[in-house]
Amino acid sequence: MIRVAVVGFGYWGPNLVRNAIANDDLELVVVADIDKDKLSRCNRLYPSVPTSIDIEEVITEKSIDAIIIATPVHTHFNLCKLSLEAGKHVLVEKPFASSSIECLELVTLAEAKNLTIMVDHTFLYSPAVQVIKEKIQSGEIGKLTYFDSTRINLGLFQNDVNVIWDLAPHDLSILFAITQKIPCRVLANGKSHEGEQENIAYMTLQYDDDFIAHFHFSWISPVKVRRTFIGGNQKMIVYDDVEPTEKVKIYDSNYKVLESKEQQKEKLYEYRIGDIHVPKIRNSEPLAAVMRDFSHSIRNRSEPVSNSKIGLNVIKVIEAAQVSIELGGAAVEVDLL
């Protein structure tokens, strides 16, 4: 059994605790938080799990193998670093850290110490994203042409981060997990209508080929939309996360160029509207798969699906987007791993 501690019992911590307990490879030995009230809540919900108010003590405790961190973002770097230095494997909530430079230091440290550091991009373990990934990797979709994601709602305004920091980690991690493509430039526009933080933003990723990725984020939409279009030159995918039963639709639709002798100057296009296939999506909890991948990665010294490279690349793109907004939408180069 891998002995783990969960650090942070706020919004997401209880889900991690529940799934850590349910995982047969993990033994949850302690839950730590600096807030007594949160520990009391943990005691009520899980009377048998010990709690501690001393996070540092927990992290450095010899008998513990791995630390699961679900604290506010600005604390990620210090807690991850402390954990790695103490020789612990780490699973940390998304976003990875507050800056790419922090992420890079953690990635480097983890490599030097041969430890797993994994970011909890939960969506990568959702059955819908896994089906999409399989379809793309099998070649069924063909060469990818675009990725277009809309994640909007009348949402929870945050004071400390803008809508890109809040929502982009979901879509960027999905983009990186299902394509093998590396963007080279980021362009973003956004506006804040209350306070300082942008509550609506658009982001484009440019690539060095004809692929393009675009994102629409908003906290001020009257309706909730979580929809991604993925174009390929064979088929196209619509992933609608709000749909209860038909989350992923695969369209056997496309176009092809007809070469015509008579009209040599003109290309003719033929449209193919074909069948639609709606694969059954299993009903399983993504976070349970996160835990399995974490323990598997520790046991086998293997790379998890939601690896630190994706975590770092997500932060690099978000940083670039923020610079782009400040520059009035100008293209900002990114150098991803």
Place this chain on the structure above:
Amino acid sequence: MIRVAVVGFGYWGPNLVRNAIANDDLELVVVADIDKDKLSRCNRLYPSVPTSIDIEEVITEKSIDAIIIATPVHTHFNLCKLSLEAGKHVLVEKPFASSSIECLELVTLAEAKNLTIMVDHTFLYSPAVQVIKEKIQSGEIGKLTYFDSTRINLGLFQNDVNVIWDLAPHDLSILFAITQKIPCRVLANGKSHEGEQENIAYMTLQYDDDFIAHFHFSWISPVKVRRTFIGGNQKMIVYDDVEPTEKVKIYDSNYKVLESKEQQKEKLYEYRIGDIHVPKIRNSEPLAAVMRDFSHSIRNRSEPVSNSKIGLNVIKVIEAAQVSIELGGAAVEVDLL
């Protein structure tokens, strides 16, 4: 009766002919086209309407008051100019002309000659857009915060123009008609996956306040979407042109800032999810209203709703978008009327 000629009997011409005939203020005296086959088709459909293969003769014919032009875009400038010089009022298909410089010359000429030149942005006369315009102008929506439009489909690729030239005139004319706001910069990204012309593009309009407008155009989407979100600080509108019966929904949803003494550093936001109102949209043909506005404008020497200023501004933005795409997405200043 205003005596009119229709020039061009291709894709859209028959609709103009039908509506010109039906309009009580207009007398359709001739349909002109350089293509005999198209004139034969006109003869079959409307045996009583004279036809002519000599466009120039028709335009300069003394007894004719107004010319309705539905020819390919690259001919708009010459035919409009000829018509204005001959002292005729003009209704020309969108887009206005091939460049803003052409549009400006036509606008100047029409003013000098005190003639109406009107662009057939048909959407401005659709009952749905008129309802939206009324709601905004009445103040019900409050101060506008954003305009977000998606117009995508597995569409008719064109060889001579890109997806922005094809689709943006619809959304830009709507934007200009329902808001009184003037954008100052245009940013666009696009990709072509076959041929030279972009088949997917994103465009942002920046304003000198906190309003933002964004557009998504595509010919390579597996599903047809024609949806516009319009945010206000009182209410929000969703305009879904694909919906058969519920095209316009007005959401009494919003947020407000709660000032809290105790947490002086933090703003608190309260979300209001309210009723939705789906106004009945009349079922009337927009093109009939275009004809009425054209004849009314001629009779009363008044500005039509779809005036040449909107037509020119649409072209200015499209030109800027094309420059922006060529510059890799950089912001391009626009100086609209």
Place this chain on the structure above:
Amino acid sequence: MIRVAVVGFGYWGPNLVRNAIANDDLELVVVADIDKDKLSRCNRLYPSVPTSIDIEEVITEKSIDAIIIATPVHTHFNLCKLSLEAGKHVLVEKPFASSSIECLELVTLAEAKNLTIMVDHTFLYSPAVQVIKEKIQSGEIGKLTYFDSTRINLGLFQNDVNVIWDLAPHDLSILFAITQKIPCRVLANGKSHEGEQENIAYMTLQYDDDFIAHFHFSWISPVKVRRTFIGGNQKMIVYDDVEPTEKVKIYDSNYKVLESKEQQKEKLYEYRIGDIHVPKIRNSEPLAAVMRDFSHSIRNRSEPVSNSKIGLNVIKVIEAAQVSIELGGAAVEVDLL
């Protein structure tokens, strides 16, 4: 070429004329109607087609091979009979005639004279219904368990017939065409809220096995629904005729019985929620296929898809439904062909 006359140029007649003209096997020689205004309209729309105000003369005209009848229902019997007696093949609008006894006489007469009499149940020729029929006949759906159809709208009240006479011919003809099953009893309930005619009605068809068919018809629904569920013991079909692009969905969903030794008294059921397949539905005009089937049937002395047996069975069920409503919903035996 089969020489045909169209009798009746009211609501549906123009569509029949247009499709008769377009059919290469048919030569439309005359359009007849007792209403001069309707004939004038025909002259305007189709100047080259002769018209006649003397229906009887047209029907008995020697050189004509077939009569297409689109007059009010109460005239169907006399005009069909006259046509058959004159040795003409007949295509008659649905519903076949005003009573089953009339239908039976026409069927018998046509058989005796070896003439085609075909009822224009246009829906049977719609691409969607044809796909459904193929799926069922191939065995893919398995043994049919139920047919459930809802056809409701805020509709055109009629003074002379109730909502069952108005709407049931569509659904009943589809039912008869896609299943080979014969119902044995009809039960119906309905209410009229204005005038004498029921504007809402429910109809059940009982069979001598475990199949059941049910119909909901209404002119007083706030929304338009045209949806049919077809259950099979392998797969299930949803046919939604209001859907623009996804009219037919085939659900690979079902259940099976698990026999359990331990709980001998209880059956256990396992649910299978599987993939959904949305076949592409061709975009073709059903009425063109009606014409092709009519001419093919005449040429080859073969039974058309929408044969007189279906036409008669539809009327038998509607008659029984009306009796059932009058009897307060009691089961009424039907003896279908």
Place this chain on the structure above:
Amino acid sequence: MIRVAVVGFGYWGPNLVRNAIANDDLELVVVADIDKDKLSRCNRLYPSVPTSIDIEEVITEKSIDAIIIATPVHTHFNLCKLSLEAGKHVLVEKPFASSSIECLELVTLAEAKNLTIMVDHTFLYSPAVQVIKEKIQSGEIGKLTYFDSTRINLGLFQNDVNVIWDLAPHDLSILFAITQKIPCRVLANGKSHEGEQENIAYMTLQYDDDFIAHFHFSWISPVKVRRTFIGGNQKMIVYDDVEPTEKVKIYDSNYKVLESKEQQKEKLYEYRIGDIHVPKIRNSEPLAAVMRDFSHSIRNRSEPVSNSKIGLNVIKVIEAAQVSIELGGAAVEVDLL
């Protein structure tokens, strides 16, 4: 404080326990069940709540004021009777009991002892149903013309009851709560495709005026539908319980009769398609309101919304429906309270 016991800790019991604890007027003194495992589960979830395996002892315990019963249906009668005889108020899960005769005995006993007996038709306390009820009672909808409910799914087959017993209590209780109308006859058809119990059924309620109610229940539908249409002569309501945000839509649509002198024999109808109003539905737990109504009813000796009369009428209709199915769909008289 009203001292209550919850009897039965199976599927629904935990929800009752949670809501009883949360209610300020109720003091949950014990949870009883004959199944040790269920009590252990209760101990884990609510360590502070005493449990007992002796249901009879709990029911007859002097210090307890009210019993909440969530045991299998066939035990309802005995446990309710025991409770009433012991002078306790009762809240019992729906359906009320296994037969109307049992219900009637319980109603009579409760009246004689001046005790509350309330059936947990939870739906009556859902914010959506309350909005609908208000709209009808305010007169906004006008005179009711029909109630049409569809509750279908690929559902949990049950061995001991058919689909009507399983699903009809929801829709019948809603019908009785929102209308003041009493049906006089019940007609039903159903089929079983596995085992003995009908898995698909249709039910019609006849009234002595022009109102009609109809129900479609199924466990063998490929899609989940929970939709009720309610017609009025002023407005119409669509209640779609599957919709996440737009559960209730009020259509300002209708028709009126135009009296025409010229066509004295014909009535002319004018259709009015008007605005749609989607009222905001509060997000509150219906079961909390059930508990409040139960305690309020006990304190004030008043009739709860979900009173025993509705509970009894529901059972009377279901019994009649079952008889009707056995009689092949014949009308069965009902004599409701």
